[in-house]
Amino acid sequence: MDSLFPSDDHFIRKLFEKVKEVCPNVHEKIRAIYADLNQNDFAISKEDMQELLSCTDIIFHCAATVRFDDPLRHAVQLNVTATQQLLLMASQMPKLEAFIHISTAFSNCNLKHIDEVIYPCPVEPKQLIDSMEWLDDAIIDEITPKLIGDRPNTYTYTKALGEMVVHQESGNLNIAIIRPSIVGATWQEPFPGWVDNLNGPNGLIIAAGKGFLRSIRAAPKAVADVIPVDTVVNLMLAVGWYTAVHRPKSTLIYHCISGNLNPCNWGKMGIQLLATFEKVPFERAFRRPNADFTTNAITNQYWNAVSHRAPAIIYDFYLRLTGRKPRMTKLMNRLLRTVSMLEYFVNRSWEWSTYNTEMLMAELSPEDQRVFNFDVRQLNWLEYIENYVLGVKKYLLKEDMAGVPEAKQHLRRLRNIHYLFNTALFLIAWRLLIARSQIARNVWFFIVSFCYKFLSYFRASSTLKV
Ligand SMILES: CCCCCCCCCCCCCCCCCC(=O)SCCNC(=O)CCNC(=O)[C@H](O)C(C)(C)COP(=O)(O)OP(=O)(O)OC[C@H]1O[C@@H](n2cnc3c(N)ncnc32)[C@H](O)[C@@H]1OP(=O)(O)O
Numbered sequence: 273m274d275s276l277f278p279s280d281d282h283f284i285r286k287l288f289e290k291v292k293e294v295c296p297n298v299h300e301k302i303r304a305i306y307a308d309l310n311q312n313d314f315a316i317s318k319e320d321m322q323e324l325l326s327c328t329d330i331i332f333h334c335a336a337t338v339r340f341d342d343p344l345r346h347a348v349q350l351n352v353t354a355t356q357q358l359l360l361m362a363s364q365m366p367k368l369e370a371f372i373h374i375s376t377a378f379s380n381c382n383l384k385h386i387d388e389v390i391y392p393c394p395v396e397p398k399q400l401i402d403s404m405e406w407l408d409d410a411i412i413d414e415i416t417p418k419l420i421g422d423r424p425n426t427y428t429y430t431k432a433l434g435e436m437v438v439h440q441e442s443g444n445l446n447i448a449i450i451r452p453s454i455v456g457a458t459w460q461e462p463f464p465g466w467v468d469n470l471n472g473p474n475g476l477i478i479a480a481g482k483g484f485l486r487s488i489r490a491a492p493k494a495v496a497d498v499i500p501v502d503t504v505v506n507l508m509l510a511v512g513w514y515t516a517v518h519r520p521k522s523t524l525i526y527h528c529i530s531g532n533l534n535p536c537n538w539g540k541m542g543i544q545l546l547a548t549f550e551k552v553p554f555e556r557a558f559r560r561p562n563a564d565f566t567t568n569a570i571t572n573q574y575w576n577a578v579s580h581r582a583p584a585i586i587y588d589f590y591l592r593l594t595g596r597k598p599r600m601t602k603l604m605n606r607l608l609r610t611v612s613m614l615e616y617f618v619n620r621s622w623e624w625s626t627y628n629t630e631m632l633m634a635e636l637s638p639e640d641q642r643v644f645n646f647d648v649r650q651l652n653w654l655e656y657i658e659n660y661v662l663g664v665k666k667y668l669l670k671e672d673m674a675g676v677p678e679a680k681q682h683l684r685r686l687r688n689i690h691y692l693f694n695t696a697l698f699l700i701a702w703r704l705l706i707a708r709s710q711i712a713r714n715v716w717f718f719i720v721s722f723c724y725k726f727l728s729y730f731r732a733s734s735t736l737k738v
């Protein structure tokens with residue numbers, strides 16, 4: 273394990289502390305094997321391949337491209353063709369007990385209600401795989417929108433095709449498919465708040481906490497179907513056991529989601545994120561965090577211009593004035609592009625049935641239910657989101673808690689700059705208006721004379737009392 277997980281990384285060491293306590297020689301039980309899904313036989317060496325074929329008893333197939341904007345050729349290669357090749361490899365493993373394929377709850381996001389079944393795609397995966405061999409990139413790019421149809425990206429489309437391949441080419445294999453929704457930080461194991469990549473909400477939590485992203489086109493009432501990563505892992509282990517031991521006659525699909533058991537919506541999540549940013553702010557924020565949700569495209573354009581692009585332009589102007597290279601506009605454009613790709617998932621709600629997942633929960637002994645807990649009904653969202661933000665701060669941003677007072681001080685400074693800026697802007701706008709409009713001038717004289725009269729009356733009444 274020490275070679276797998278660099279021992280000089282404090283956080284990685286912390287992540288594996290608990291398992292090392294329970295099983296000190298855990299590193300002797302793990303061996304990493306190099307593989308590349310883009311290559312024939314995954315570029316696995318002959319010796320490794322022989323060992324894999326003869327010794328493997330369970331496969332958890334997680335590897336995939338999760339990029340939303342991947343060109344179709346690459347997404348098909350990793351999420352469809354490689355799955356087909358892995359199934360072929362699995363069929364040559366005499367000891368194999370179970371093949372667990374990790375898909376996504378959004379593989380059928382073009383539907384509103386999704387059952388634990390495989391839905392057919394209009395194009396046969398085999399035909400698509402074949403056509404990738406002779407079509408050139410330009411033609412593939414041109415036909416991509418037609419192929420993906422009402423799905424938002426190549427990721428969800430190729431994950432759906434991957435499921436079809438699993439279904440069609442399962443042969444005699446003992447297969448199960450798990451469909452997690454939006455995977456988030458750990459809930460309990462090995463400790464709350466662990467997170468290690470920018471996928472899903474993670475990147476946006478950073479952008480919001482640092483004050484870059486202050487509004488988003490999202491439906492506050494839509495279900496935020498986030499599922500903690502340790503819940504997904506616990507379900508994977510339980511599914512592995514059930515598939516190998518009970519050998520169900522058909523391929524079972526398990527939805528690993530939170531929405532129908534313990535729903536939280538984006539509005540509630542936004543409020544809790546802001547409350548946590550207030551308590552434990554991120555360091556050197558660009559602006560004070562804010563979380564405005566709008567479903568209106570025009571309002572969203574307005575907020576993008578006022579709340580995102582304008583401050584970036586002003587900041588770049590300041591950088592230029594002080595002889596530095598401007599960078600904020602470029603960064604903001606990238607962020608807004610990312611946000612536009614995630615918007616599809618925050619403006620809709622889906623219903624996933626969970627009969628198989630509930631059946632599996634009932635099959636576990638009370639002790640196993642505790643150890644391999646995937647019952648999200650017990651999840652306290654407020655606590656979870658707070659730990660999530662703390663995890664993003666510690667493990668992604670690598671910020672120390674000792675810096676919190678300084679971060680709070682910085683936010684107070686930003687608030688004062690904000691008030692000062694708004695007051696100056698108001699006075700300039702008003703001055704310009706007065707210079708141009710008789711009505712504005714009249715309003716101004718009315719307000720001034722009203723204030724004057726009020727003050728005179730106040731002075732007079734206080735003199736009388738004396
Ligand atoms: C106003 C309040 C807001 C409150 C917050 C509320 C939270 C809402 C959360 C909504 C989440 C919905 C997720 C839905 C997931 C569906 C579930 C799955 O199965 S899907 C499985 C999960 N799959 C995914 O989540 C994949 C999503 N990601 C992608 O597909 C691509 O990264 C890309 C197309 C977005 C950008 O491509 P490209 O332009 O080529 O650039 P690169 O890739 O090279 O990265 C560029 C920069 O962006 C950074 N960054 C990266 N990701 C995110 C992020 N999520 N976010 C932010 N930032 C992100 C990255 O670090 C880098 O920074 P830097 O180095 O420049 O400093």
Ligand SMILES: NC(=O)C1=CN([C@@H]2O[C@H](COP(=O)(O)OP(=O)(O)OC[C@H]3O[C@@H](n4cnc5c(N)ncnc54)[C@H](OP(=O)(O)O)[C@@H]3O)[C@@H](O)[C@H]2O)C=CC1
Nearest residue numbers: 307308309310334335336338375376452453454455471472
């Ligand atoms: N994150 C989410 O919200 C959700 C994820 N999922 C699914 O969970 C699985 C894991 O996703 P996640 O952890 O988020 O994404 P990551 O990108 O972090 O993980 C993808 C994995 O695939 C491996 N991989 C990618 N390309 C290749 C390649 N060419 N050859 C060999 N291995 C490769 C990566 O290896 P390496 O680290 O070495 O690059 C990595 O281990 C995926 O199947 C995804 O579809 C499902 C629902 C939601």
